[in-house]
Amino acid sequence: MIIGNRRITGLTADVIAELVAEVGPLWHERHQARLVSRQRNRAVGAGAKHRLVFVDRLLATLAHLRHGATHDVLACWFGVDRSTITRAVNEVRPLLAERGCTISPEVRLRTLAEVVDHLGATGKTGIIDGTEIRVRRPAVGRKDRDKFISGKDKQNAVKSVVVTDTEGHVLFCSPARPGSCADITHARHLGLVKLLAVGPAVEILADAGYQGLGAQTGGRVVTPPHRKFKKNAPDWYEGCTSDSARRIHRDVSGSSTALHT
Incomplete structure (x- = not known):
């Protein structure tokens, strides 16, 4: 629904697909680098999985940037905790800025x-x-x-x-x-x-x-x-x-x- 409605993100589905293909691997690479950069009691990849996949993280960030929606509102929309949205926005925004x-x-x-x-x-x-x-x-x-x-x-x-x-x-x-x-x-x-x-x-x-x-x-x-x-x-x-x-x-x-x- 979000991808198909341009009024929410301001972008077409094709542009969002390009962002996922270009920015997604960069986000995954940096996420893995953060995991291996500190001491861990469990192997990388073990434990609970992300409830908010990268596509949803990107869409939440785009909706936040376009409409100024608070993290609380987006958390209710995507069914996650506010801190998850805050972390997602802080991770994705620099990637979009670097893209230009x-x-x-x-x-x-x-x-x-x-x-x-x-x-x-x-x-x-x-x-x-x-x-x-x-x-x-x-x-x-x-x-x-x-x-x-x-x-x-x-x-x-x-x-x-x-x-x-x-x-x-x-x-x-x-x-x-x-x-x-x-x-x-x-x-x-x-x-x-x-x-x-x-x-x-x-x-x-x-x-x-x-x-x-x-x-x-x-x-x-x-x-x-x-x-x-x-x-x-x-x-x-x-x-x-x-x-x-x-x-x-x-x-x-x-x-x-x-x-x-």
Whole structure:
């Protein structure tokens, strides 16, 4: 049912089959490596078997990433304990991240540097925004417990930065950071400013959460002008923004649909 319903995972059955064939052996290899890396009283393979096979682990992870479903909900859905879902998501997400985003059969982007080079080579405009996924409240006594509280949604969350093109194709999704991290801070930690300074000339549209990156990147990051610039925008803002980019930005700034679907 899950594989056949694209609304749950956002992927067709053929794409899921490709992920199983490509990522499944990597997961099994790493799982076996963890088993033999520590002292054991029983032979590898002995004992209880997995109640959640790899295909279900992959589907649970895809549903979590697409809809932000909590681990408790997914545990009820798959008929396992919450800790099993947590372990599955933590194992599968790095494998999906290492696989990267497939742009075409010949092109697969894995890092933000590759995304910048791709946009420069194709002449396409990029769109950047942050997306949040709700998480369980960290345990009492954890020193960084308050860092997960999102100031925007007033809930415990983790945040990732997503880059797409103007057609909505996902080009990059960053590792998650606590929800209190501002979008612009996250982008700086990813090295976006340096990549745009030394890389090809590209144009990336962003919302007001990234105001300030335009000045640091020579106008390559285009954001709505600060309220004090609405009448007298600086030269770096006016000079780098074409009419078409302004039109696209108006369409995107009010909605992050391309980044959340």
